Amino acid sequence: MNLLKTLAAISSMTMLSRITGLLRDSLFARAFGASDYTDAFNIAFRLPNLLRRLFGEGAFSxxxxxxxxxxxxxxxxxxxxTLxxxxANTLVWATLATSVVGIIGAPIVLYVIASGLEGPAFDAGVVMTRLMFPYILCMSFVVLAGAVLNTWREFKIPAFTPVLWNLSSIFFSLFMVKYFDVPIYSMAVAVMVGGVLQVGIQIPALKRIGMLPRLSINPFAGLSDPGVRRILKKMGPAVFAVSAAQISLLINTNIASRLGAGSVSVLQYADRLMEFPTGMLGVALGTVLLPSLSKANADGDPAEYSALLDWGLRLTFLLALPAAVGLATLAEPLIATLFNYGAFNARAVTAATAPLMAYAAGLLGIILVKILAPAFYARQDIRTPVKIAVGVLIATQLMNLVFVPVLGVAGLALSIGLGACINASFLFTGLRRRAIYVPHAGWLAFFLKVVVAVALMGAVAWFSQAQLDWAALRAHPLLRAGALFLIIGAxxxxxxxxxxxxxxxxxxxMRRAK
Structure with missing residues (x-):
């Protein structure tokens, strides 16, 4: 398997997902802006999304x-x-039970994660939490299917799957909003429709490889399986290992809910743009590397293991550094071009620009964690990332005490980014000390050349964007989009x-997996 070609295929699907996601967010911003009701939606979606990442994409995978x-x-x-x-039986029944608990306890859950949300917005948040909590049931099956398909090196369907949720949200924001007494509820329904569509596309793909799970009406049918018990045993500590940034984000949501109406939303808009390079590079590389690293470990081939990591790290620096500089220098043009329409005004552009620049400072660390953590998981070493993650969680909240009083919402984003950099540093040090990763020759020259290219690129981007008043171009969206496209291209x-x-x-x- 040609890893670079596979990475390009996954990245292209991820790019489609991110582009439709940006269109979804742009239409959301146009329709709803940044208000206490958009905060309520983002908060209501955050908990099932957090559980999806912890128990699905994160610990489970x-x-x-x-x-x-x-x-x-x-x-x-x-x-x-059989495994x-x-x-599948254990995961589906567990997430179904979790969904029921979440629906019943929605008011308590919402108060815990966003005590600053009050009045009608809080009531709307409770309704949307109940509408969206079953999303984790859909996503648990989708994540399991993705893990199976990726292990069989069928990468395209899992990478394409998020596009269906984006299309559902786009459809509802354009055509269904008018049918809801509280318009924002339409977006909560769109989440669930998207979840069902994502489940549906996995089934034919699993049938083709003969691995479509057979579920039982007995919730405990699979617990006696030694393989299931091994997975559950490793999932416990893995929850801590992969959840540091997500738990910090949940705490940050509570803090942001106290920083004024719209604060949660502008942080969310910035987060969406940060996820564009994170998904195209970090998630795509992690998706390619984890099965290959797991195979190298199962085959007892440490040289291949180290070579795969070296390849992944070089690609990360080659592409993540310019992405970080691009996000920082073009933060205002990006926010204005994508979101500055309808209810999303110039003030919201300014509010969302600062956290995006703060996220850019930690983008390299955020992506590196997605490369370095699988290097431990593929060896079935969960304890080391756990210890690091707990320390990073504490450090992130200590940084909030310093940054938030000075930078406001941007301080929350900066804490997460710098926390990821600390996480990546300790993961890398652990790999080196144990000689799991031995760098190939030529790293210093490689890094210096990349830095020179990034510096020149950044100078061009900064000078070019400074020539225009991006918020003032709101009345000329095509001109603004064209200018941004030219600057990015140049x-x-x-x-x-x-x-x-x-x-x-x-x-x-170029690299081929064995």
Whole structure:
């Protein structure tokens, strides 16, 4: 398997997901702006989304994929299929029970995570929490299906799946809002419709590889399976390992809810733009690397293991550094071009620009964590990332005490970004000390060349965007979008031209997995 080609395919699907996601958010901003009701929606969605990331994309995937790869490599299809059946049964019934508890306890849950939300907005938040909590049931199946398909190196369907949620939200924001007495409720219904669509697209793909799970009406049917018990045992500490940023984000939501109406929303808009490079590079690379690293570990091939990490880290620095500088220098043009319509005014542009710039400061760390953490999980080492994550969680909240009084909402974003950088630093140090990762020759020259190219690119982007008043161009959206497109294109051209002049070639980053 050509890893670079596979990465490009996943990134293209992720780009489609992020583009439709930005369109979804742009239409949301146009319709609802940044208010206490948009805060209520974002807060209501945050908890089921947090649980999805913790128990689905996070702890579950990291515990499940290495063991699944081991079964596939060493125990054959029959044993692997039985494991998938038992894991699916346990996961679906557990998330169904969680959904029921969340629906019943929605007022308490909402108060705990956003005590600053009051009045009608709080009541709307309770309704939307109840509407969206079952989303985790859909996503648990989607994440399991994605893990199975990725292990079989079927990457495109899992990467495309989020597009369906975006399309559902776009459809509801354009055509269904008028049918709801409280218009924002339409977006909560869109989340659930999107979740059902995402489940539906997985089923044919799983049938093709003969691994569609068979569920049982007995919730405890799979708990006697040794493989399931191993996964559950590893999931416990893995929750802490992958949840540091998410728990910080939940705490930050509570803090932001006290910083004035619209604060949660502008933080969310900035977060969406930060997730664009994070998804295209960090998530895509982690998706490619985890099955390959798990296979290298199962095969007892430390040289291949280290080589895969070296390849992933070089690509990260090559692409994440210019993305971070691009987000920082073009923060205002990006926010204005994508969201400055309808109810989203110039004041909201200014409010959302600062947290986006703060996120950019930690973007490299956020992406590196998605590369370095799987290096431990693939070896079924959960304890090391757990210890680091707990320390980072504490450090992030200590930084909030310093940054929030000075920077407001931007301080929350800066704390998360710098916390991720600390996390990545400790993960990298752990890999080096244990000789799990041994850097290949040429890193210093590689890094210096990238820094030179990034500096020139950043200068072009900063100078170009400073020539225009982006909020004033609201009346000319096509002109504004065209100007932003030209600046991004020129900056990218400068970056890659400098790299070519310094000797970089695409073939240097080609790699095949064994």
């Amino acid at each position: 990291q515990a499940f994929v290495p063991i699944l790869a081991e079964y596939k490599s060493q125990k054959g299809d029959a044993a692997t299929r 998938i059946d038992h894991v 900056s990218a051209a400068v970056y890659f031209a400098v790299l070519l002049a310094l000797g970089f070639r695409p073939r240097h980053f």
